[in-house]
Amino acid sequence: MLKELVSSQKISEKRVLEFRMDCRKCLLTLAGKLQEKSPLVCSMDCLDPGRMASNKDSSCINKLKNILKLLTETKRVDENECDDILKQYRKFINKTAEKKGRFH
Known part of the structure; x- marks a missing residue:
C-alpha cells in the first residue's frame, strides 16, 4: 500500500520513512513493556x-x-x-x- 501511495505521489518517500521509524519505535516500546512484565x-x-x-x-x-x-x-x-x-x-x-x- 505504501508503494502505491508513493508511486501515485500521494505521499513522499520522507513520509514513508517517518512512518517506518514510528512503527519501529512502537515495536521497541512494546518489546520493552513485555520484557518488564515477564x-x-x-x-x-x-x-x-x-x-x-x-x-x-x-x-x-x-x-x-x-x-x-x-x-x-x-x-x-x-x-x-x-x-x-x-x-x-x-x-x-x-x-x-x-x-x-x-x-x-
Whole structure:
C-alpha cells in the first residue's frame, strides 16, 4: 500500500520513512513493556556472571528458583532436575566469588 501511495505521489518517500521509524519505535516500546512484565525476563539477570560473582546474598538463587518454577510449570525442565541445577549454580557462584576475591 505504501508503494502505491508513493508511486501515485500521494505521499513522499520522507513520509514513508517517518512512518517506518514510528512503527519501529512502537515495536521497541512494546518489546520493552513485555520484557518488564515477564516474570522470566525479570529473573534472567541471575545468569549474568558479573552479578553472580558480586552477589553474596541469596537474590540470585531465589531468581533462579523462580526461573526453574516457571520452566517446570511449562514442562521445559523436569522437576527432578531442579535440585541438581541449583547445586551446580551454587557451586559456580562460590567458585566465581572465590576467583573474584583472588583478583581484588
